[in-house]
Amino acid sequence: MKACIFDGRSVRLDPSHAEPAAAPGEVRVRVLLAGVCRTDLEIVKGYMGFTGVLGHEFVGVALEGRHAGRRVVGEINCVCGKCDLCAAGLPTHCRRRTVLGILGRDGAFAEQLILPEANLHAVPDSVPDRQAVFAELLAAAIQVGRQVEMRPGSKVIVLGDGRLGQLVAQVLAASGLVPRVVGKAKAKLAILEAMGIDAVHADAVRPAKDADVVVECTGTAAGLGMALAFVRPRGTVVLKSTVADTAGLNLAPIVIDEISVVGSRCGPMADAVAMLARGQIQTEPLVSAEYPLDRAPEAIEAAARPDSIKVLIRP
């Protein structure tokens, strides 16, 4: 089958990649549409030391098992169910986990992928592929509200107007909060404004240490420093960007202002599918381009450009 792989040095299309075989409990999924995520961009720079088929955002058709023939999205963490963290109800942190397209498991930029049957969620017919493919990212956005208490009237700032910041802002707004997005791309801010979400350019706002919660979705190391300038003493920063390079970052405000920095990764995918089915999330304005799988390496390059939001790949 065709697959887009990273060999540790470069990204390329493998036109005759071996078709994956499902282990017991696993099923094959024919990929209908996949999305390029920031994590993919980090992986092709060497992050995680991953090699293999890239990609973890997808919608597909289950080829076997109880969902056979139906459209599905899937949880990307494949877990042992036995370690201390699985036993403690934290399966996404399973010590022996593999992660689709990220850790020890081939991913979604291919004609087929393999996941445990338990990881799959059926997609209602009312949700088109170009919405369903956002389920994994939307789940990560929903997770913010699960980890941090926010109340009507809470002053919430979302830093970053990219794919994740856009969805976090939509989720918060859907829950009755009034978030303000601080970004750097006029076109992306305009998308938010068109939805009635307060969106301002970073150059036009002065951080005043007065936000109850700052959700950091910049994807950059500098984002945490910026968040610490916006959050009030004893406030909370939800950190979404995996920051490996902290050079120049001053973390003293965490202690001086007694800030809580809460790391946040994956989220509840069933809830993401439900929000999409209820029509609560607009995804179409976020699609920058769609590439055929043959041109997947080009799609990944396009996703890295500052003006792109979500780039899709169709096998």
Added chain:
Amino acid sequence: MKACIFDGRSVRLDPSHAEPAAAPGEVRVRVLLAGVCRTDLEIVKGYMGFTGVLGHEFVGVALEGRHAGRRVVGEINCVCGKCDLCAAGLPTHCRRRTVLGILGRDGAFAEQLILPEANLHAVPDSVPDRQAVFAELLAAAIQVGRQVEMRPGSKVIVLGDGRLGQLVAQVLAASGLVPRVVGKAKAKLAILEAMGIDAVHADAVRPAKDADVVVECTGTAAGLGMALAFVRPRGTVVLKSTVADTAGLNLAPIVIDEISVVGSRCGPMADAVAMLARGQIQTEPLVSAEYPLDRAPEAIEAAARPDSIKVLIRP
């Protein structure tokens, strides 16, 4: 009066410093004993841009007001009572605060100091000076348990065997928890062991990402990285070290393991005095040396040496 001052470049004794005058609501305190804190060591390196009389840990005798003639310790944050943070019940974060010996207010390494009367706490006669002088640091140690929920059976690691780590471990043990201290100085670990507290050398323990809570008291930038190696996914790191230089620090585990990093600074001083009065905290093993005020600059140098724990200054 005599006072030990930092002029922005060097520390020196000023034998004829002007006696401070109390503003309305403030009282003069004759200092009986003061303690050198890590923050003092940072200040003399230029941290906070502070100049003036150093020192914020003290026990003294109130010279006027309702505590006149009695021994007192004092909250170091002097607040406006009117700003949004004071109004929100966060006076220690007052936007217009001055801080004794740290921010816009002369400190305790002097014959006299000035504090708002409301900041003072009377010290029971049963608590000797050499215990009472620990009240401010002990309050900071007590604060850990106020910010993070810990339960019997929680696996709690204290990183750092210095003055703060020692007190945090004692406070946690007094509350019925069984903390493990990971340190680097055999003599300091021995003090903890003599109190029945589990204390191990950092070289003898392999971080296994399995602690529910890690209290970071190393006073170094590397401490946060070390804490992230010890804490379990979805666990909590209480950050006590004001880290300004983060070069080489990898914060990716915060997001990947969904860690909460909670900054923690000052604490409830009345509770600290009460713990001392109840005899729950041993401070004598922590006193490395006592210097007369005349030799305060030398005391500050001594406090910076790796083998010292708490160095005291007696006017």
